[in-house]
Amino acid sequence: MSTTPRRRPRTRQSRLLRLLDRLEREPRADALIATVRKGVQALPLGDGRDLLHGRWLGHPVHPLMVQVPIGSWLSAAVLDLYPGRSREAGLLVGVGLASAAPAALAGWVDWAELHRQQQRVGLVHAFANSAAVGLYAASLTSRVRGRHAAGRAYGFLGLTAVALGGMLGGHLAYRQASGANHAEEVPHVVTQGWHRIGTVSEFPVGRPVRRSVDDVPVLVVRETGGQIHALAERCSHLAGPLSEGTISDGCVQCPWHGSVFRLSDGWNVRGPATAPQPSFDTRITDGHVEIRLRQQDRDGQAPDEVEAGQRRTGS
Numbered sequence: 001m002s003t004t005p006r007r008r009p010r011t012r013q014s015r016l017l018r019l020l021d022r023l024e025r026e027p028r029a030d031a032l033i034a035t036v037r038k039g040v041q042a043l044p045l046g047d048g049r050d051l052l053h054g055r056w057l058g059h060p061v062h063p064l065m066v067q068v069p070i071g072s073w074l075s076a077a078v079l080d081l082y083p084g085r086s087r088e089a090g091l092l093v094g095v096g097l098a099s100a101a102p103a104a105l106a107g108w109v110d111w112a113e114l115h116r117q118q119q120r121v122g123l124v125h126a127f128a129n130s131a132a133v134g135l136y137a138a139s140l141t142s143r144v145r146g147r148h149a150a151g152r153a154y155g156f157l158g159l160t161a162v163a164l165g166g167m168l169g170g171h172l173a174y175r176q177a178s179g180a181n182h183a184e185e186v187p188h189v190v191t192q193g194w195h196r197i198g199t200v201s202e203f204p205v206g207r208p209v210r211r212s213v214d215d216v217p218v219l220v221v222r223e224t225g226g227q228i229h230a231l232a233e234r235c236s237h238l239a240g241p242l243s244e245g246t247i248s249d250g251c252v253q254c255p256w257h258g259s260v261f262r263l264s265d266g267w268n269v270r271g272p273a274t275a276p277q278p279s280f281d282t283r284i285t286d287g288h289v290e291i292r293l294r295q296q297d298r299d300g301q302a303p304d305e306v307e308a309g310q311r312r313t314g315s
Contacts, residue, residue: 020171023124024117033119040112052106053113053271060179060274062110063169065103070162072096073136077159080152090143093136093155100133110179113257113272115238118178121168128165132158181275183236187295190214194283194290203228203289208252210243213291218280219243219252220289221263229263230280230291237273265294 013021045052054061076092079085104126111122135158143151172178190213197211203222210233211218217233219242231252233242240256251269253260259273266277280291 020121020168020175023121024176026120029120029123030116033116033123036123037112037119040108043109045109049109050271052109054106054274055268055271058274059181060106060110062103062106063173063179065099065106066169068099069096069103070166072099073132073155073159073162076155080155086143086148086151089155090140090151093140093143093151097133097136097140100129104129104133110272113237114178115176118172118176121172121176122178125165125168125172128161128168132161132165135161178238179274181236182239183232183234183275183278186216186232186278187293189216190293192293192295194285194292196285196288196290197230199288200228200284206247208243208245208247210241217241217243218291220291221247221252223250223263228282228284228289230282231261231263231266232278235259235261235273236268236275236277237271242277 043049050056052061054064057064072092072095076089076096079089079092107122107126107129111119111126114122135154139151139154139158142148142154173180195213197213197218197220200222203209203220205222205224207221209220211220211230219231219233221229223229231242234240235242235254235256237254237257237259240254240259242252242254242261245255246253247263250264251260251262254273257272258270259268260270261267261273261277262269264279266279268274268276279294281294282289282291284290
C-alpha cells in the first residue's frame, strides 16, 4: 500500500489573477475613463453605433474584427522566421495595420457602455493594442527603408504587445463577462407551464412592475387596452434592471446603458444590447395574470411537448 502523501491543491490565487483583480479595483484612471467615455459616446456615428456593437450579428462584432490584424501579424511573424520573406511579411503587417482601425473603433464603442471595473481593464487592453499598432507601424516603416532586421525586431515586439492585449481581452470577455448575453440562462431556469404572478389590479397601466418566477426576475407591463407583456427583467447587455426603465412606444429602455427592447417579443430595437430579452406568453385566469416562457419549437409546441409526442408515436 502506497504511503506517498497526496499533494494538496493550490488554494492561493495566481499572481497574474491578483494583478488583474487589483487592476479592476484601481480607481486612479477613473477621471481619464470618464473623459474618454464621454468622447466616444459623443461620436456622430448614428445607426453605425449599433452596427459596430454587432446588434445585426447577435453578439459583439469586435472579437470578429480583431481576427484580421491578429492573424495578419501572427502570419508575418512566421514568415519573419524564414530568410528572404521580409517583403511578404511586410505586406501582412500592412494588412494588419489597415484593419486595426475599424476593429479598434468597434472596441471603443463597446467599451464606453461597460461597468467601471470592466472599463479599467479595457483601458489597459486598449493601451496594449495601441502600443502594438505603434510597433507594427515602426516595423513597416523600417521594412520600407530596407532595415529588415529592425522591421523584424519591431514586429516581434508588436506581437508581444498583441499577446498582452489579447490576454486582457480574454479576461474582459470570460472573467468579467463583457459582451456576454446576461439573459441566456432564463430558458434553462424557468420551468415549463403557466405561472401565476398576481391579480390584474397589481399591474398599473403603463408602469413597469417586477415579479419573480423560479427566482428569475420578470418585467410585467399592462397596456391601456388591457394587453399584458412580460420579459426577463435583467437586461441582456449587462443585467440592468428593466423594471426601473422607461416605457414608451411599446418598448422598454434600460436605465443603465439605454438598450431598447420591444415589449411584445423582447426584440432588441436598439443597442448596446446585441441579444433580445426572453419573453413570456401571458393570459388572465379568474382575474389573475399567468405567464409562460415563450420557448416554442415547431407546430406551436414547446420542446418538452415535442419530445413527449415523439416518444408516444415512436418517432
